[in-house]
Amino acid sequence: MGLNMHYLVTPYGPDELEIQQTLGEVMRAFHERPVMLASDPLLSPDLADMTEELRIVPRMLALPEMLELWRAFEDVPFRLCVTYEVSTVLIDSRIKRNVQRVQERVLDLSARR
Numbered sequence: 001m002g003l004n005m006h007y008l009v010t011p012y013g014p015d016e017l018e019i020q021q022t023l024g025e026v027m028r029a030f031h032e033r034p035v036m037l038a039s040d041p042l043l044s045p046d047l048a049d050m051t052e053e054l055r056i057v058p059r060m061l062a063l064p065e066m067l068e069l070w071r072a073f074e075d076v077p078f079r080l081c082v083t084y085e086v087s088t089v090l091i092d093s094r095i096k097r098n099v100q101r102v103q104e105r106v107l108d109l110s111a112r113r
Contacts, residue, residue: 002052004087006059008069010079019080027082030056052088059085 011022036043036054043054061069061083070078 001091001093002088003091004085005089007084007086008081009084010081012079023080023082027058030058030084050090052090054089055087057085057087059083 009023009026011019011026013019013022033040033042034056036056038048038050066081066083067078070076
């Protein structure tokens with residue numbers, strides 16, 4: 001199953017300057033490495049046999065969408081954040097299925113002319 005995953009990145013720190021610097025470093029890291037392959041040493045070993053590359057793309061939400069998102073977190077005030085989409089993440093099924101080979105047929109259409 002192929003999925004596009006959406007992430008909300010919200011840094012925490014002792015003061016506003018450190019929060020902004022942390023968010024800037026995260027954004028720089030994603031900008032410098034927008035595509036990750038299975039061979040990337042930063043990825044978890046669990047992803048070593050993935051076949052698709054992971055693409056990291058910023059997805060800026062409009063202010064009303066961002067506020068609606070934050071309203072979902074009860075009693076949590078709005079914080080500085082940014083949203084990203086990671087695609088395509090493949091999730092393998094745990095169900096084994098026997099699939100039969102497609103049978104091949106050859107049609108001779110030359111006799112109809």
